[in-house]
Amino acid sequence: xxxxxRALLLLxxxxxxxxxxxxxxxxxYAGTHSLHPALAEAFRARYPGVRVQxxxxxxxxxxxxxxxxxxxGARTADVFSSGLTECYPGLRRRGWLADxxxxxxxxxLPAWAKDPRGSYxxxxxxxxxxxxxxxxxxxxxxxxxxxxxxxxxxKDQVALVDPDTGGTGLYLARFAAAQPRLxxxxxxxxxxxxxxxxxxxxxxxxxxxxxxRAVGLDRDVExxxxxxxxxxxxxxxxxxxxxxxxxxVAVSSRAPHPRAARLFADWxxxxxxxxxxxxAGFLAPGGRRPQAVWxxxxxxxxxxxxxxxxxxxASRVSRALKGKSGGR
Numbered sequence: 133x134x135x136x137x138r139a140l141l142l143l144x145x146x147x148x149x150x151x152x153x154x155x156x157x158x159x160x161y162a163g164t165h166s167l168h169p170a171l172a173e174a175f176r177a178r179y180p181g182v183r184v185q186x187x188x189x190x191x192x193x194x195x196x197x198x199x200x201x202x203x204x205g206a207r208t209a210d211v212f213s214s215g216l217t218e219c220y221p222g223l224r225r226r227g228w229l230a231d232x233x234x235x236x237x238x239x240x241l242p243a244w245a246k247d248p249r250g251s252y253x254x255x256x257x258x259x260x261x262x263x264x265x266x267x268x269x270x271x272x273x274x275x276x277x278x279x280x281x282x283x284x285x286x287k288d289q290v291a292l293v294d295p296d297t298g299g300t301g302l303y304l305a306r307f308a309a310a311q312p313r314l315x316x317x318x319x320x321x322x323x324x325x326x327x328x329x330x331x332x333x334x335x336x337x338x339x340x341x342x343x344x345r346a347v348g349l350d351r352d353v354e355x356x357x358x359x360x361x362x363x364x365x366x367x368x369x370x371x372x373x374x375x376x377x378x379x380x381v382a383v384s385s386r387a388p389h390p391r392a393a394r395l396f397a398d399w400x401x402x403x404x405x406x407x408x409x410x411x412a413g414f415l416a417p418g419g420r421r422p423q424a425v426w427x428x429x430x431x432x433x434x435x436x437x438x439x440x441x442x443x444x445x446a447s448r449v450s451r452a453l454k455g456k457s458g459g460r
Contacts, residue, residue: 152182158392159185161194161209163299163379164334165353167256168213170412175399182392190332191216191299198384202228207386210393215258215379216299218306218434218442223382224251230383230390235398245378245417246401247435255400256379257415257422260304261367263340263350275347277372279313282321290322291336291348294329295449299377300336301329304349305449306432307375314372319452329453341365351377356413374428378417 162168172184189197191214201208202223212229223229224247232238233250246253262275275281281290293301308314328345330336333354340348341363355367381400387393399405406416422429 152179152391152395155389155392156181157183157185158389158396159187159208159210160213160396161187161189161198161211162213163194163215164188164190164332166357167353167379167409167412167414171400171405171408174408174411175396178399178404179395182395184396190297192297192302195219198223198228202226202384202386205386207384207388209384210387210389211396212382212384213255213379214299215377216302217254217378217380218302218432218437220247220252220380220382221435221437222439222442224249228385230385230387230394232383232394232397235394235401237398237402240403241401242417242419242421244421252380252382253397253401254378254417255381255405256409257417258377258379259352259367259369259415259426260300260307260375260377261350261352261355261369263337263348263355263365264368265340265343265346265364266366267364268343268346274368275370276368277370278308278311278349279318279372281327281347281349282318282325284325286325286347288326288328289346290325290327291330291339291345292322292327292453293333293336293349294331295446295453298330298332300333300351301349302446302449303377303432304375305453306445307373307430309445309449310430311373316448316452319449323453323455327453337365353414360413369428371428373430374426376422376426376429376431 168186172186175184194214195216198209198212229251231250241253264274295301295305308318309316336348337350337354337358339345341358352367355365358365381397383393383397409416
């Protein structure tokens with residue numbers, strides 16, 4: 133019976149995909165790294181009649197733009213993908229995300245990689261790390277933990293992403309706040325130790341690769357891209373935890389091209405989409421929970437958060453790192 137129902141679903145979906153050609157475009161709000169253009173090209177090769185129009189911004193900026201569009205009733209974005217995963221439950225509660233549970237490949241995703249209410253799914257795994265300039269920091273001097281970066285020997289050598297502007301910085305702050313050895317006190321010590329804040333991950337990676345900072349609190353995706361370009365930089369995965377961040381796909385409930393949007397979202401979470409992620413040199417969610425693959429893994433429970441908590445947390449983090457109140 134299940135096989136028969138799936139066959140009927142796929143048959144109906146084939147008709148849906150054929151009709152997408154009339155829309156001809158899907159507008160994708162996405163992050164700034166190179167995976168997204170690679171996936172847009174792979175999707176275009178699979179469906180030549182549908183063009184992916186990319187709008188790329190950092191996590192908080194992307195969320196702010198999507199939110200502003202929704203608040204003024206604009207039908208602009210079709211698909212919304214941000215590494216700032218904590219925003220998704222709030223967007224769902226406001227009715228701005230479509231239900232994806234009818235997508236043909238939805239059932240194939242493991243439960244941990246999708247919203248039980250059907251509004252979002254993960255299609256890419258990012259691992260946080262300490263990016264090290266290999267010309268400035270020899271093998272015997274490399275940091276082994278996040279905690280030690282607040283020590284005097286790293287004074288004026290550490291870079292991190294401003295949590296008010298980049299999802300990378302905010303997610304790391306969430307991780308640090310949950311660790312007994314770190315906490316907001318660790319962020320205060322980083323500030324006192326001369327840590328420098330950068331606007332987004334790309335700028336931080338450039339600072340470390342170019343030698344303006346010896347180490348940076350970065351992600352594997354940015355470091356891998358810099359290494360492919362020949363930069364003297366590599367990832368160190370600290371002993372005191374491995375924050376895992378996800379890139380998420382959701383479809384706007386006001387999508388101007390709803391058929392193309394659903395086709396693209398379904399392709400991203402399909403086996404073919406996961407293969408495209410891997411071919412581009414990135415990690416895609418598999419069947420096993422991340423904690424079973426990486427014992428030190430830490431994942432934020434975004435469904436336990438709400439808008440008021442998020443705003444209060446951002447303010448506390450801003451005080452710790454800047455000595456003043458802040459927020460997104």
